[in-house]
Amino acid sequence: MARKEYSFYPGCSSERLTSASNYMVSVEAMCKKLDVQLNEIPDWNCCGASIGYAEGGELPRHVMNARNLAISEQVNKGQDVVATCAACWLGAKETKDRLAEDKGLLAETNEALREAGMNLQYKGEQEVRHMVEVLIEDLGYDELKKPVVKSLEGIKFAGYVGCQTNRPFGIAGESFENPKYLDKLVEMVGGEPVEKYDQKVTCCGGALAFSEPEKSQAQIKKIIESAYDHGADMIVTPCPVCQMNVEVYQGQINKRYGTKFNIPVAYYSQLMAVAYGASAKEAGLNGQIIRAPRLEEIAAKAAR
Amino acid sequence: MGDINTAMTEQYRNNFLKEVEANVEEGQWVKMCMQCGVCSGSCPLGPAWEHPPQEIFMMIRAGRRDEVLKSESMWMCTSCYNCIVRCPRELPITHIMHGLANYAHRLGLAPKMNPTRRFAKMFWNNLTKSGRVNEIELSVGLYFMDGFKTGIARAWAMKDIGIGMLKTGRLNPFGFVTHKGCKDKKGIHKMLKKAREIEDRRKGFAA
Structure with missing residues (x-):
C-alpha cells in the first residue's frame, strides 16, 4: 500500500x-x-x-x-x-x-x-x-527532499505563484502578497530562487487571455520582464493557466512590444520529477513549447 | 429576457440595492462597502474598468440600475481574487462582480458584443455538452465567433501557438471527433436543467 x-x-x-x-x-x-x-x-x-x-x-x-x-x-x-x-x-x-x-x-x-x-x-x-498543500503539509519539505538524486544547481528560477493557487484560499501559513513555498521547493531541489521577484502574484489575465488578449498580454509582459530583470533562467509555476499564458504568448508579445522573450516556463512538479531522477519524457519536458534545455540536460545525466 | 427585465424593474422600482440583494450572488454584501477604493487599486485590469468595483457599489446604492447592468466593467474581472483578500471589510468582491455580470447577462442587458461575455457563454456551453472542456472546439469556436473570414485571419495570427500546442501533444487535432467527456452526460444535463429551474424559481425568473 x-x-x-x-x-x-x-x-x-x-x-x-x-x-x-x-x-x-x-x-x-x-x-x-x-x-x-x-x-x-x-x-x-x-x-x-x-x-x-x-x-x-x-x-x-x-x-x-x-x-x-x-x-x-x-x-x-x-x-x-x-x-x-x-x-x-x-x-x-x-x-x-x-x-x-x-x-x-x-x-x-x-x-x-x-x-x-x-x-x-x-x-x-x-x-x-x-497538490502543493498535500506535499507541504502531509509530507513536508524534509520528506520531499529525500528522493532528490540530482541537484538543479546553477539554474535560477523565478517562482511565479500567480492568482488562484494563492487567493482567496492560499496555502496555510503563507502570505497573499509574498508566498514563499514555491521558492522553498526550488531550493529543496537545489535550484536558486529569485529572491525579489516582484511579479510573483501578478495576474496573467486568466481566461481573459482569450477574450481580451491585449490587456492580458500587458500583464504577461510584466511577469516575464521581471523574471529577466532578476536574472532568471526559467519561470516555475503551480498553475496550468499561468503556465500556458506565460509560455505560449511570448511570440505574440514579442511582435506587439518588440521584446525578445524566450524563457521556459515549467511546473514545480517537473522540477521535482527531474530532481527525483525522472527522464525528460517522464517529467513531461517534451510538452514545453519553449524547451527547457538545462532541465533536459540534467534529466539526461546519470544520477549521482 | 426583456420580460424578466420589465418584471424586475416593476418589482424593485427605485430600489436597485434591494434588487441586487435579492437576485445577485453575494449581493447582500454591497451595503457593507465603505468606499475605501482598495479593490479598484488592486485590480490588475483596473484602468480598463469604466466604473471600478468601488464605484459600482456606490452606483448600486444610488439606484443607477441601467448604468451598472449595461456596463462593460464587470466583464473585466480576471478572477484574480486580489480585491477579496485585500478588502478591509472582507466583501466577496470577485463573486459580487461575477454575480452582477451573470445577472446583467440573464436580463439581456449586458453589452452584446463584449468579448468576455461571448467567450464565457461559449465556454459554459462547451463544458456542459460533454461534462468536460473540449479545448480544440473551444479555441476554433472562439476564432470563428465573428464569421468565417475573421476566423481564418485569427487562426492565421495564432498559428504558431496552435502548431506549438499540437507538436508538444497539448492539443488534440481530432478532438472534434474523439473528445469523449463524461460517461453520464445525460445525468449531467438533467442535473443542470434542474439546477437552473430551482435557481430561476428562487430568483423569480420563472415565468
Missing part, C-alpha cells in the same frame, strides 16, 4: 492531448517517487472554471462541483480530495465552503444532484486540497 492515498480530481486540462497534459505527466512521475497514490474520481466533470459564472450562474456551478465531491465521497471513502489545477481546486473548495454555510443552497444542490446518475448525495465529508 502506498504511503498516502488521495481522491484525485485531475480536471479538463490534465487529460491526454490537452493544454496541461505535461503537468499531469510530471505529477504522475513525482507521486510515484513519493509513493503517493492518486485515486481518480470516476467520471469527474469540469469545475466551471473562472468564467463559468457568466452563463452558468450560481447553483449550476455548485452542482457541477458537488457532483465530483459526491462521487468522491461514495467511491474514495475517507480520502481527501486533491486537485492539481488551481481553478479546479478553487471551484471545488468554493462550493464546499458555500454549501457548508448555506443549508438552503445545500438542499437545492442535492435536489439537482438526484437527477444525475449514481444516486448521489453531497454530504461535505471530505477536505478539498491542492
Whole structure:
C-alpha cells in the first residue's frame, strides 16, 4: 500500500492531448517517487472554471462541483480530495465552503444532484486540497527532499505563484502578497530562487487571455520582464493557466512590444520529477513549447 | 429576457440595492462597502474598468440600475481574487462582480458584443455538452465567433501557438471527433436543467 492515498480530481486540462497534459505527466512521475497514490474520481466533470459564472450562474456551478465531491465521497471513502489545477481546486473548495454555510443552497444542490446518475448525495465529508498543500503539509519539505538524486544547481528560477493557487484560499501559513513555498521547493531541489521577484502574484489575465488578449498580454509582459530583470533562467509555476499564458504568448508579445522573450516556463512538479531522477519524457519536458534545455540536460545525466 | 427585465424593474422600482440583494450572488454584501477604493487599486485590469468595483457599489446604492447592468466593467474581472483578500471589510468582491455580470447577462442587458461575455457563454456551453472542456472546439469556436473570414485571419495570427500546442501533444487535432467527456452526460444535463429551474424559481425568473 502506498504511503498516502488521495481522491484525485485531475480536471479538463490534465487529460491526454490537452493544454496541461505535461503537468499531469510530471505529477504522475513525482507521486510515484513519493509513493503517493492518486485515486481518480470516476467520471469527474469540469469545475466551471473562472468564467463559468457568466452563463452558468450560481447553483449550476455548485452542482457541477458537488457532483465530483459526491462521487468522491461514495467511491474514495475517507480520502481527501486533491486537485492539481488551481481553478479546479478553487471551484471545488468554493462550493464546499458555500454549501457548508448555506443549508438552503445545500438542499437545492442535492435536489439537482438526484437527477444525475449514481444516486448521489453531497454530504461535505471530505477536505478539498491542492497538490502543493498535500506535499507541504502531509509530507513536508524534509520528506520531499529525500528522493532528490540530482541537484538543479546553477539554474535560477523565478517562482511565479500567480492568482488562484494563492487567493482567496492560499496555502496555510503563507502570505497573499509574498508566498514563499514555491521558492522553498526550488531550493529543496537545489535550484536558486529569485529572491525579489516582484511579479510573483501578478495576474496573467486568466481566461481573459482569450477574450481580451491585449490587456492580458500587458500583464504577461510584466511577469516575464521581471523574471529577466532578476536574472532568471526559467519561470516555475503551480498553475496550468499561468503556465500556458506565460509560455505560449511570448511570440505574440514579442511582435506587439518588440521584446525578445524566450524563457521556459515549467511546473514545480517537473522540477521535482527531474530532481527525483525522472527522464525528460517522464517529467513531461517534451510538452514545453519553449524547451527547457538545462532541465533536459540534467534529466539526461546519470544520477549521482 | 426583456420580460424578466420589465418584471424586475416593476418589482424593485427605485430600489436597485434591494434588487441586487435579492437576485445577485453575494449581493447582500454591497451595503457593507465603505468606499475605501482598495479593490479598484488592486485590480490588475483596473484602468480598463469604466466604473471600478468601488464605484459600482456606490452606483448600486444610488439606484443607477441601467448604468451598472449595461456596463462593460464587470466583464473585466480576471478572477484574480486580489480585491477579496485585500478588502478591509472582507466583501466577496470577485463573486459580487461575477454575480452582477451573470445577472446583467440573464436580463439581456449586458453589452452584446463584449468579448468576455461571448467567450464565457461559449465556454459554459462547451463544458456542459460533454461534462468536460473540449479545448480544440473551444479555441476554433472562439476564432470563428465573428464569421468565417475573421476566423481564418485569427487562426492565421495564432498559428504558431496552435502548431506549438499540437507538436508538444497539448492539443488534440481530432478532438472534434474523439473528445469523449463524461460517461453520464445525460445525468449531467438533467442535473443542470434542474439546477437552473430551482435557481430561476428562487430568483423569480420563472415565468
